[in-house]
Amino acid sequence: MLHFLFRFGLLKFNMSQITIVDLAETLGLSKSTVSRAFRDSNDISAKTKARILAKAEELGFSPNLYASSLRGNRSQTIAIIIPEFGNKFFSQAIKGIELVARSKKYHTLIYVTDHNVKNEASIVRSLVNGRVDGVLISASGEGKDHSHLQALVDHNIPTVFFDRSYDDFRGHFVTGNDFESSRLATQHLIDNGCKRIAYLVINQNVSIGKIRMDGYKRALEDNRIAFQEELVLDTENDETENKAAIRNLIRTYRPDGIFASVERLAISAIRVAQEENLKIPDDLKLICFSCLDITDLLNPSLSVVKQPAFDMGKQAANFLFQSLDKPTEMVEQQTTLLESSLIFQDSSQRIRISKKN
């Protein structure tokens, strides 16, 4: 009785204290019946269900998430783990993921590792105790030790990688057809007269760094241009350092073309070129991976490999929900490649294309 009064008292100030028991009492039903009204149960008559839902709406009640998760061992939550937030690729991908998740009535946790594998590991560790039902992740860097991923396997948490993966990860991976795009981008530079093409890579040991380099190398081979280690610049996560390294590369090895594996390295390259009084594309041609939607407004307009970020997010999420729906079917290692578009603009072309024509 005291309990009831207490609850009743609270009610006035904090409706979150309503439970199915309260609802059941109000309606003269049992709590199981009320519970059934909120599940997809067909052990309940349509009228009763309607009556319960109406009352719930009236009282602003919805079932306590933690109680049902504890009971049912489901969290209705997934996690996204990404290395950074700096570019349109990730915001678009997240948008796609969140869209799919919401359509499935799932909630989405977001984590940013800042390209730090240690952070990635600690985040993963914080997820495996039931916090999430599944994980979408874009790998954060090299690190020989990916044992933190094992925890996801051990706890049967379906995991899908997107864009960036680890070599030793076995499971679903959704990414772009980066090898081919990189080959074509490099070929394009060659077609436009480049002989000394530098490759700017974010991290040679993470999948995209390596695969994009492979495409680059293949294009060189195809054209009997010798691969030169000096023209490959493996960068860090710091813009100032990167600019210095690019400046050094430009001064020392005088590339006539640059293929940048990520957008921000291309931006740094543009800035360095300006400072070094090099004209793009006349002195230096440039193409990069980017999902920026205003490359046409840059000066010069920027040639890019544009990944289908939004679709990649959606696809990755769809695969994840497939695994969640049928947890029994173990998905074998499987990689899905989505087509990127190559957009050739002024930054990479020998003959300037006039905009108005």
Added chain:
Amino acid sequence: MLHFLFRFGLLKFNMSQITIVDLAETLGLSKSTVSRAFRDSNDISAKTKARILAKAEELGFSPNLYASSLRGNRSQTIAIIIPEFGNKFFSQAIKGIELVARSKKYHTLIYVTDHNVKNEASIVRSLVNGRVDGVLISASGEGKDHSHLQALVDHNIPTVFFDRSYDDFRGHFVTGNDFESSRLATQHLIDNGCKRIAYLVINQNVSIGKIRMDGYKRALEDNRIAFQEELVLDTENDETENKAAIRNLIRTYRPDGIFASVERLAISAIRVAQEENLKIPDDLKLICFSCLDITDLLNPSLSVVKQPAFDMGKQAANFLFQSLDKPTEMVEQQTTLLESSLIFQDSSQRIRISKKN
């Protein structure tokens, strides 16, 4: 016994089934003692605690989130609700929020409303049953009906708005000094010879739309320029429609300056100007709110009001955690204004500033 075997069987495949009971048995302790090891309890000896934590680490155990949340009525989770993901402002703000949250060992849920108040309402409704301890939100649009926010109040969920708020929201709000920035931006256009300045607004009824317009109006007044309703364009969420409306505005009313309250409207304006063969800044001067970090690389370089997005996210999160730490202290309506920077570049200036000089 059967139960034990079952659990033991599961153990081999799914470590998530370890509980404090298992840990307690293994160590010959009671589950309450084990539980205390994971809280900030001082009812436990340092050695016992260390022994428990070591074993937990060894077994890859961490306490079940849902059980403790159910028991303790805390979720260690906050939500971010934003209208869109399209620009750097939000990605930077989220980055700031996530950083603070992680430092507090909180998890961060992300929701995108796509500028739809209905979505916002349904998201909020899905949060009030204990899912989160607090909410950070940037308002999604007008809508006369903000009753969904009342649910947050009713359920005692601390809420902080950032960047965009509703007039009728009483509580903490962290935003930029938009009135002053807008006044100065408009004044700057006037100083550069503009007499017919159009104002492009995302939504006149959401706080930023209105306040930025107030700053714009003030600058007009200060310079005895009559405010003209026709020069204000209230836009929708669709780029094609917006471009058509901007084109119509330009053709019909021939503004010589544009002040855009958000970046994407400025981008649309640039595109329309190109199509209409208007030169920026010669025929049309332009300044806008934007957090883009490559405005200097645009053609022409874009004059902007740049908000401290990252700091805004951090501040908003800090205020939220203040409320979470002392739930008793009811925070009165309070607005925190952060200083934006005005960056005047070529798009708005009469005299072209040569880059190399």
Added chain:
DNA sequence: GTGAAAGCGCTAACAC
């Protein structure tokens, strides 16, 4: 400093 026991709100057998 540690253990025993009650119960957070809900779900899912199982009865009827």
Added chain:
DNA sequence: GTGTTAGCGCTTTCAC
């Protein structure tokens, strides 16, 4: 189709 009941894994009095 509805009610009864036994826990999900944890925290927190309350003993000792």
